[in-house]
Amino acid sequence: MIAVNGPAVVADDVSIEYRGVRGAAPIRAVDGVSLTVRQGEILALLGESGSGKSTFAAAIAGQLGATGEGEGAHRRHIAGGELTVLGQKVRGLRPASRKAQRLSGRIGYLPQDAADRLSPDLTVGEAIAEPIYARDRRFDRKEAGLIVARLVDAVHLPLGVMRLNTWELSSGQRQRVALARALVLEPQLLVADEPARGVDVLVRQSVLEALANLQVGRQFSAVVVSSDLREARALADRVAVMAESRLVGLGTFDEVLDNPLDPYVRTLAATAARPVKRRPAAPTAPRRSSAPRRPVGAGTGPRTERQENA
Template structure:
């Protein structure tokens, strides 16, 4: 049944840990985080490396209790995390499968995770066929072509393989793949990673256009101030697994109540401050 609520993500005092094992001590990635994402809202998630951003994003995408690349298995050990009405702390396999159909996930370094033996078209369409093997191939081809065009890649690229295209192009293929199921919620961990600086603006415009067209909600991680400022309605700031800022970007940065947020405010001011061009009126050089 399609999700019909107004709040697509509701974290209430949620605490997430990586259990001890294989010679490692237990590690608390998130500690008592409370935030919500409303239907149609684009929420930014920012913070230093190791602050818990990627762990939170992966858990929201339904990967709680499952091994993450390069990590152990994150577990919710306190509080509540509800996504599209489902309590993730007690999520059964069938409910997890339904949830991942509704949530599009772009993991960190997604462009590197494309299947090397699949063409670009096969990589983008794979999530559909994994769920519906008998899905009409002609219709799927149309959806793939539409998304490829949306992320501003030529249709001739459909028959190419990941190793034949650039890292930035692979990232855009990964974005298309994460949106092929027309998700209610899109979770994107560094969506512009590997994308050439000159192509980032068009990619961000594409994301906004797709969101406007399909009205999905989003949780977007980015270390780039310009990306967060361009894409998001509100931001959540994590530091050491704790939530230290939440609200509209301008509100959070204008009234920083934590030392880490004060540092961010200066960084964002430098990046987003408009460039003042010299007044050349009357200059006849």
């Protein structure tokens, strides 16, 4: 693994535009965002639908590309500023280049529809292991099986699901399989877009808790997109709040919510639910620890039968 000196992500006045059919004016989805993600920390990207948070996260993951099909397709690109991910400047980086390929192998990406993207023709074990063989077709199958089994256990699924096809699982189980798949290559950075989206409320905690515990154990950096203030606050070290394509708040949750300046941040602060246990801020230098993180949200007891099977 390539060591990174300095922050995992540095965005300096980054702007991202959508370009549609020829002659149409470009649409600015992200406008002048500047922030830093330190090594070993989780940064939450919080905002309403259409705020630009998912587009910005896709840029960090190297997954801008095109959206939509046919005449409705839009090409997304970094139109201004500079974005550096794991020490590599990504603006203008061609996806097929060696630099881009090496960088993509160090980043795990969990899109909003990750669970739906799992191939129904594959077993759970095959789906999680697929990125391993995409990188090295001759990888030892026994070793791959052990890697997959450890991840299945880490995301709170019984090992027996490895033999099932992905379509046989519930939405909550598929989401945890997608998380395991995103982490199977042991990335240095995870970008997760609404990791508990579409998951039943009874098992949302299991998905987020699995992510949090894996991050503690592996010490990767993470950017987690969320539209839920309470979940973001319980999971992340710091928060970046976006509204109408701009960054309107950045810092610890206390710093952002206790002194809101932007109208949207004031709304968040005013509508925040009862206080939750805050995750302590990450140290400047990442620190290895074997102690498990406090479970995300309420309910620290054993999972119920319905949760286990959800």
